[in-house]
Amino acid sequence: MSRKGRWRPLLTSEVARRILEGGRRVSLDLGLSRVTVDVEADRVVLPEGSVVRFADLRRIADRENAVFFPEDDALYMVAISDEHFYKLVPTEGAPTLEVDGIRMHRTKEVTPDADARKKIMVLGVRGGRVLDTCAGLGYTAQAALGWGAGLVVSVELSPEVLRIAEVNPWSRGLFEDRRIHLLLGDAYIVLDALPRGFFNYVVHDPPRLPLAGRLYSQEFYAKMFRVLRDGGRLFHYTGEPGSRRRGIDLRRGVARRLGQIGFENVIYHPEVRGVTCEKPRRR
Ligand SMILES: C[S@@+](CC[C@H](N)C(=O)[O-])C[C@H]1O[C@@H](n2cnc3c(N)ncnc32)[C@H](O)[C@@H]1O
Numbered sequence: 001m002s003r004k005g006r007w008r009p010l011l012t013s014e015v016a017r018r019i020l021e022g023g024r025r026v027s028l029d030l031g032l033s034r035v036t037v038d039v040e041a042d043r044v045v046l047p048e049g050s051v052v053r054f055a056d057l058r059r060i061a062d063r064e065n066a067v068f069f070p071e072d073d074a075l076y077m078v079a080i081s082d083e084h085f086y087k088l089v090p091t092e093g094a095p096t097l098e099v100d101g102i103r104m105h106r107t108k109e110v111t112p113d114a115d116a117r118k119k120i121m122v123l124g125v126r127g128g129r130v131l132d133t134c135a136g137l138g139y140t141a142q143a144a145l146g147w148g149a150g151l152v153v154s155v156e157l158s159p160e161v162l163r164i165a166e167v168n169p170w171s172r173g174l175f176e177d178r179r180i181h182l183l184l185g186d187a188y189i190v191l192d193a194l195p196r197g198f199f200n201y202v203v204h205d206p207p208r209l210p211l212a213g214r215l216y217s218q219e220f221y222a223k224m225f226r227v228l229r230d231g232g233r234l235f236h237y238t239g240e241p242g243s244r245r246r247g248i249d250l251r252r253g254v255a256r257r258l259g260q261i262g263f264e265n266v267i268y269h270p271e272v273r274g275v276t277c278e279k280p281r282r283r
Pocket residue numbers: 104105116133134135136137138139140141155156157158161185186187188205206207212215
C-alpha cells in the first residue's frame with residue numbers, strides 16, 4: 001500500500017452530529033480540509049467510497065474524546081491496547097495522544113500544533129539541522145521545518161505511538177517529508193550513534209519526569225551536549241508539576257544538571273513550560 005493509501009477518513013463526534021443534523025460539508029481529516037458527503041436514506045457515503053450507517057454515527061455522536069475510522073461496514077476507534085492504552089483525541093487544532101489517560105500534549109489554552117510551533121520559535125530555529133529527541137505525533141519535527149530547518153532527525157521509542165501517528169493527518173509530514181529522518185528507538189541509546197557536533201539545535205520534548213526519569217538525567221544531557229555543535233541551542237520541555245513549589249524544584253534541578261554539563265544561558269520560558277540553553281562556542 002502506498003503511503004497515501006494509508007490515510008483514512010476520520011470521524012469525530014462533531015462530524016457525526018453535523019451529518020445527523022443535515023450538514024453535508026464536513027472535515028474527514030480532523031479539521032485540515034473539508035469535503036462534501038452524500039447522504040442516502042439512513043447512511044452516509046464518504047468521498048473515497050466507504051459507507052457509514054446513521055446508527056453508527058449516533059453511537060459516536062456523544063464520544064467527544066475519540067476519533068473513529070470506517071472499515072468493513074463498521075466504525076473503529078483510533079486506539080491501540082496492549083501493555084498501555086493509546087488513543088487519538090481530537091482538539092480544536094491538531095489531535096493529541098493519550099497514553100493510559102495521560103495527554104502527551106498541552107490542550108488547555110493552546111492547541112498541540114500551536115504549542116509545538118512556539119517551542120521551536122523559542123528555540124530560535126533558523127535553518128540548520130535539528131535533533132527532535134521525542135517524535136510523538138511529529139508536531140515539533142514539522143514545526144522545525146516550518147521555521148526553516150533543512151533536516152530533522154526525530155527519535156521515537158514507541159512503535160504504537162508511530163502507528164497512531166500513521167493515521168493522523170496532522171502527522172503526515174513525519175512520514176512524507178524527506179527532510180525528516182524518523183528513527184525508532186530509545187533516545188538515550190540512539191544519541192550515542194549520532195555524530196558529535198552534528199546538530200545546530202536539539203528540541204527535547206519528553207514525557208513528564210515521573211514517566212521518563214532517564215531523559216532528565218545528567219547523563220542524557222551530556223549526550224545532547226555531545227551531538228550539538230559549538231554555539232548550538234537546546235529547548236527542553238520541563239512541564240509544570242502540580243504545585244508551584246515542585247515546579248520550581250524541578251526547573252532548578254534541570255538547570256543545575258544542564259549547567260554541570262557545560263550548557264550556558266539557561267532560561268525558563270513559562271509560555272512553553274521549558275528551558276532553552278546553549279553549548280558555548282570555543283574561545
Ligand atoms: C510529549 S511526547 C512528544 C510530543 C512530540 N514532540 C510531538 O510534537 O508530538 C513524548 C514522546 O516521547 C516518547 N518517548 C518516551 N521515552 C522515549 C525515549 N526514551 N526515547 C524516545 N522517545 C521517547 C513517547 O513515546 C512520546 O511519544
